[in-house]
Amino acid sequence: MSAPFARMPAVVSEISPSYNLHDACFEDEPENPPHADALIPVTVSGYGMPVIPTEQQELVHHYLYNVLPIQYLLADPSISRFMFRLLQTNSVARDAACVLSALHLQHTRYNSRMLNIDFNFKRLESSLLCPNRPYTEGDAMAGLHIVSTFLFNGGRGPWDLYLDIASQYVTSVLHDPNFYGPEDVLKRCSDSTRFIIKTTMWFDVLASVTTQQVPRFLEVYRLLFGHAGGAYIDDPLSGAEEISMLPVMGCENHIVLAIAEISNLAVWKEGQRRRGCLSVPQLKKYLDAPGTPPAVHPPRPARTAPASTRTGTAPTWRRRTRRSRSGGSDNDIFRASARVYLHTVLSGDYPSCPEIMASVAETLECLHQVPTNMPSVSRGVVRSVVFGICISGCLTDDPRQRTFLLKMLETQQGESVGNVSEVRALMESVWARRENSQGRPRDLLLLV
Template identity: 25%
Template sequence: MFRHLMSAKVRSNAGCWTCRLRRKKCDEKRPICDGCGALEITCHNEEAKPDWMDGGPRQKAMAEKIKAQVKKQASQRRDRKYMDMLESGTRNVTLDTPGEDGTDEGATGGANERKGSGQDFADVFISNSDTEPASSHETGSTPASSNTSGASPPELPWHSQFLTRPDETACAPPGANTEVHFVMIYLDYVFPHLFPFYRPPMLAGGRGWVLDVLQSNKSVWHTAISLASYFFSIVLSNGQLEHEGCTLRMVQQLQLQLEMGLRELQREMSGLNAAGCLAGPRERLLVLQAILQMLIFEVSTSNKDHWRMHLDAAIAMFLQIIPAPEMWTEVLQGLYSLSWPPPEMGISRPFSTNQAALRFFTANIIYVDVMASITLEQAPRLQKYQAPVIPGCKLARERSNVQSAGPLFMEEFTGLQNWVVQIIGDIAALDAWKKDQKRAGSLSTTELVQRGKVMDDAIKAGLEAMETEFRARVPVNNPIYAILGNNVHPSQPGITDQSPPLLINNVIWLQAAMTYLYVVISGWQPSCPEIRTSVSRMTTLLTELPQDTGLSTLAWPFCIAGCLSPPEDECTYRAMVQRMGSVSVFGTVKAAMEIMEAVWAQRNQIDESWDVAKCMQILGHGVLLI
């Protein structure tokens, strides 16, 4: 009898109707119980029994409605937590350069406030689930040290536990082998898809540094797995409903790895802030790698406004690594490591991991800064770094020495010549100047045309030189794309059919830049002869691309040409994307197509005041096409 009385539970009838419907325990708080408040859903706590609580179809319909509300609010909570987690780590990173006395104001200020921020971050993190908190188990992310000190990786990397022999599988951490496979998918397929032109010569170190960074930077490791999970799920499903279950499992893997990557980024930021002025370029480079990897993930998967925060933080960190443009070579040389390459190689040693990483991420942040300036309607923030880091005039002697710690050549990273990247940034700066002058009521059309003519002449001269090279390389009776694999640097392996040739790539980008310039000078006039001719040439070149996947490197020119194309060409542009298959949703081609569809739907409402920046913002948020 005693045991029976002790086990008996008195059920309360004062719980809210929402919790009763969901069969959840209610704390009976008013006006909103903690359960409904945590999920941000409607708390039905009226005294009278609702009409829909009838035990029949209406109750079932309300249950489905609340379930949908829980799912919707979970997505919004996840977005807010995502932003909060990143903001908490980058709050103390500013665009202020270090002081002349050698101290870093952005890193040392507010040290007391930042104390323990890593633990606060971990406490704030909550699972996406609407019922249970996140499991405390993190597969493959429980090493004693996250290697945020910037020192050389240990003898056994933190994730060496994953590399188990078949007879040790029973002792391996759950999901360890899965992570290794996804990392290989990232290295074999995702990275080459995102950066098809990046094929550094072996004597310059090759791409081995990518694996080294994955081994030593846990945030990059987890974000790479997230990208690989997303890419794999796209290829696996191929738009077929029967693979929906597998796709959902891949999405769950993506979310889990991204959350762990954000945690590691927060820890790295906390360690950097705690070190203050003692943190050097190596420590800051670790954080820069993680932030830019997050930016790449955001742009490749959703391309919402989150990329702006990533870019602000990345530029701030870059300015702390290289406070002045003239320090580029000095900082790059200072990142040399004695662990690899071995000193016995002499002066011909390849770049170390940190040197190769800084070169790669510097080229990409300069490129992203230029493309973001178009959307943000401002001059590139790193424009003063362009001349010393990516000089417009290539020096043959520096280009021939692949181990030189000198200027970068952007075609080796993005497929674009240095001056092409610079001219696009100059046009964006001209557009920002025009709008500033117009707001101030002091715009001089004559000065605008004069400034634009300098750029127009440069673009036309560049196109003429490239067309001359075309005629010299391509037989008259062969298609123009017969030069595939010929236009490469002698020290590089031939460009394969994974990407369009460099020369074609630059011609298309220059045509897009010329169109962009005409819109800045003359306004949105698709019927203007110069604009119509340029758009027609781009349409022809894009249509004749030998590989449809090559379109992924041409999202911005593709979008510019599509937005200004006549109505009869709409099907042509849709067909280009359709030929890419399921992989078209990975990267920025999908966002470019969405922009074009929105512009086409408003053809009759668009006047001459429309411009390229408005196209990039027509979806309700700024889009970054890289």
């Protein structure tokens, strides 16, 4: 298997462009960076803690100071405490962070410097990709770091192998008999475990759009994020801080659940189509019939709901008119983008579909609210919501909308790493194929 910085075929993904690192806008180091000790939390740097090997100290310092703050833009700064503790105590997590750090250095200030990434990555492969191995918290964090390296370099490569490592660990924690269920896990587990669980779940939801598979933790999302029989796209409630996805991912719980349910619907619909038994009237009835076969009243026009799970049932989720209490542009864009995705699944990827046109317009209206007079803020928002830009761009034939979305992506073009160029190339390819009448492009869901 090639190292993550090599140009790879096979899986192409932005699992997300919407995820904060995916279009990674990595900055150069400040002229006078603080001493490495300033980055080491006092509570975990005392006597008796493992010492980071000398040959890795520079890369660990660079990771903590330059990469971590922008790898997870919305996370609380206290993340550095448990992250450093993991780097101290787990060699596999440290190796993975060093690979990511070295890759960043190679793309920015140290292009001519050999950082021996190949060797470190091969060592990681031999450590992590072992069959029938029970994975630890450090292994899970290492897997997430490696997913980040693939996304950091444009989103190509076998990222799914490493996401599976984190997913296996999360599964083991969620099934720990010492906890009463997923909510109890998130409320009682350590900060580092909670962060790994939330990050893995976010990757899982957005990866399902790329892979067109049912999200691995769909039932968990329903337990955690559903309430009163369903999740609501416009509901202001996100639950306790330990449960909320908003502080880490910028997306409220009910929207995370909505995207997962839409992916589930897409899988069900495609399965019906392949078997030659898809009935649109049946599908419409099924959308508003939680827990029953598709044979009940049709939905109201403004109401939407998910399809089957692996067992063929699902709760309903609906729109509400109240706005999110967060007021954050990231969350609003995710909400509007989820509607674009939903109507694409329901009606097909037809840019002239009225519901798709309205949802794209709503997404662009949210994007217009990004404060362009504050470059640091606007760049951070754009990095977080490339999912919305990509899916809206692929589903619009309006030249003005296309131009606006391209300009948003251009704000990231000066960066030496990331996947913005891949997203732009996809959008332009979709437009060209449509204009050349080569049929409806199916590439849309391969990159979001």
